[in-house]
Amino acid sequence: KQEVTQIPAALSVPEGENLVLNCSFTDSAIYNLQWFRQDPGKGLTSLLLIQSSQREQTSGRLNASLDKSSGRSTLYIAASQPGDSATYLCAVKSAGGTSYGKLTFGQGTILTVHP
Amino acid sequence: DAMVIQNPRYQVTQFGKPVTLSCSQTLNHNVMYWYQQKSSQAPKLLFHYYDKDFNNEADTPDNFQSRRPNTSFCFLDIRSPGLGDAAMYLCATSRGSYQPQHFGDGTRLSIL
Secondary structure: OOOOOEOOOEEEEEEEOOOEEEEEEOOOOOEEEEEEOOOOOOEEEEEEEEEOOOOOEEOEEEEEEEEEOOOOOEEEEEOOOOOOOOOEEEEEOOOOHOOOOEEEEOOOOEEEEEE | OOEEEEOOOEEOOOOOOEEEEEEEOOOOOOOOEEEOOOOOOOOEEEEEOOEEEEEOOOOOOOOOEEEEEOOOOEEEEEOOOOHHHHHHEEEEEEOOOOOEEEOOOOOOEEOO
């Protein structure tokens, strides 16, 4: 069964810092990995999706990398802003095992960027 | 804008009183999902429809049912809500099983 872990659970940084959120997964048989943002009381907004054959994806100040063989992904946020404050969730779409075809989420990293 | 819309945003019901949550989409995606997310936890898949085919997760309680009358709409029915069913319920859609999932804003369900 696929398991996804995110570290750290919470992160507080001053505005302007570059930061890295980490995601690891136990089964490397995946179709893709998706990073989401969730604001309090809201649904999930998709930030980046990396297919299993890709190494990274970029969107604006966000860059996500994928090392499928080691079961790791990182989300890099450049020049953080208070508006980036939210919970960031990592999710993998499994390609095998009992989690086949399912999207398995990590618990999320709660990010606070203070002015 | 094409989107996933969930109604209502907040729903309060009484213990044991049936409740229905709704989801509609203008993306014309063939797959629709329902997730349950409890406070400070990861979303948990309850079931999904691939076209008209219903796929229930093994650990989804029998109390939870779903209907998809057409491509655009999907409903989550909770037959006899218990206090443990209080949560955010998220609807998502995708084009096929391996494309990105697009989420609605969720319905927060409270049980009195």
